[in-house]
Amino acid sequence: MDFSEINTRGLVLLGCGKMGSALLEGWLKGGINADAVYVLDPNPSDWLRAQGVHINEDLPQSPAIALLAVKPQMMGDALPRMVALGNGETLFLSIAAGTSIAHFEGALGASTPIVRSMPNTPAAVGKGITAIIGNAHTTPSHLDMADGLLQAVGQVVRLQSEDQIDAVTGVSGSGPAYVFHMIEAMAAAGTAQGLPPEMAMQLAKATVAGAGALAEAAEETPEQLRINVTSPGGTTAAALNVLMNEERGFPKLLGEAVKAAADRGRELGKS
Numbered sequence: 001m002d003f004s005e006i007n008t009r010g011l012v013l014l015g016c017g018k019m020g021s022a023l024l025e026g027w028l029k030g031g032i033n034a035d036a037v038y039v040l041d042p043n044p045s046d047w048l049r050a051q052g053v054h055i056n057e058d059l060p061q062s063p064a065i066a067l068l069a070v071k072p073q074m075m076g077d078a079l080p081r082m083v084a085l086g087n088g089e090t091l092f093l094s095i096a097a098g099t100s101i102a103h104f105e106g107a108l109g110a111s112t113p114i115v116r117s118m119p120n121t122p123a124a125v126g127k128g129i130t131a132i133i134g135n136a137h138t139t140p141s142h143l144d145m146a147d148g149l150l151q152a153v154g155q156v157v158r159l160q161s162e163d164q165i166d167a168v169t170g171v172s173g174s175g176p177a178y179v180f181h182m183i184e185a186m187a188a189a190g191t192a193q194g195l196p197p198e199m200a201m202q203l204a205k206a207t208v209a210g211a212g213a214l215a216e217a218a219e220e221t222p223e224q225l226r227i228n229v230t231s232p233g234g235t236t237a238a239a240l241n242v243l244m245n246e247e248r249g250f251p252k253l254l255g256e257a258v259k260a261a262a263d264r265g266r267e268l269g270k271s
C-alpha cells in the first residue's frame with residue numbers, strides 16, 4: 001500500500017494497547033514513518049516509547065486517519081479529544097467491539113467519515129482477519145485506505161451492512177477463544193488416554209495450527225479434507241461419529257456458541 005498520504009498528513013492512534021500496538025508494529029514495518037504517528041494513551045508501554053512516534057503531544061490539524069483503539073467502556077472518556085477532527089477530512093477507523101457507527105456520528109459529527117471494523121487477536125502474529133463497514137460519508141478510497149492499513153495484520157473482508165458485524169464477532173472476533181478452548185480440551189482428552197500433559201498439549205497445539213494452515217492453503221474445501229482423512233470404519237470415523245452427532249456434536253454446539261456471542265454483541269451495541 002502507498003502510505004504517502006498518511007506520511008504527509010499524519011496518523012492518530014487513540015489508545016495503544018494490545019490491538020493498537022499490533023497494528024502500529026505492522027504499519028511501521030510496512031513503511032509508515034514514525035514521525036507521522038501521533039499516539040494518545042495515558043500509559044504508553046516501553047515498546048511504544050522506543051518507536052520514535054509522537055506520544056501525548058498536540059495532534060496534526062487534519063491527519064489522514066484516526067484509529068480508535070480504546071476499550072469500548074473507555075470510549076466515552078476518550079472520544080471528546082477527537083471532536084476537533086470530526087466533520088472533516090480525517091477518516092476515523094474504529095476497532096472497538098459494540099460501539100455503533102451512529103454512536104460515533106453522534107460524538108464526532110454526522111458528516112464524519114467512519115469505518116467500523118472487527119479484528120481478532122491473531123493480528124498480534126500477523127494472522128488476523130478483520131471485517132469492515134463504512135458509513136455514508138466514506139468514499140471508495142477511504143475504504144481502500146482502511147483495508148490496506150488492516151491488511152498489515154492479516155486478511156480483510158468487507159461487509160454489506162453494519163448489522164453483520166455481530167455475526168462476525170460470533171465467528172472470527174470471539175472465535176480464537178473457542179479454538180483455544182478446543183486445544184485445552186483436546187490436550188486434556190489426550191492426557192486421559194495416557195499421554196504426559198505437556199506432550200498432549202504440544203500435540204493438540206500443533207494439530208490445530210497445522211490443520212488450520214492446511215485448510216487455508218489447500219485447494220480442497222475443509223469438508224473434502226475431512227473426507228480425505230476418514231477411512232470407513234477407521235479411527236477418525238469413530239471420533240467423527242461423536243463430533244458430528246446431530247444432538248450433541250459440533251454443528252449444534254457451535255451454532256449455539258456463535259449465536260450466543262452474536263446476541264451478546266447485539267445487546268452491548270444497544271447499551
Ligand SMILES: NC(=O)c1ccc[n+]([C@@H]2O[C@H](COP(=O)([O-])OP(=O)(O)OC[C@H]3O[C@@H](n4cnc5c(N)ncnc54)[C@H](OP(=O)(O)O)[C@@H]3O)[C@@H](O)[C@H]2O)c1
Nearest residue numbers: 015016017018019041043069070071072078096097119121
Ligand atoms: N483484543 C481483541 O481480541 C480485540 C478484538 C476485536 C476488537 N478489539 C477492540 O480493540 C480495542 C482495544 O482492545 P485492546 O485489547 O487493545 O485493549 P487494551 O490493551 O486495553 O488497549 C487499550 C489502550 O487504550 C488506553 N486508554 C484507556 N483510556 C484511554 C483514553 N482515555 N485515551 C487514550 N487511551 C486510553 C489503555 O490504557 P490503560 O491500559 O492505561 O487503560 C490501553 O493502552 C477495544 O475496543 C476492543 O473492543 C479487541
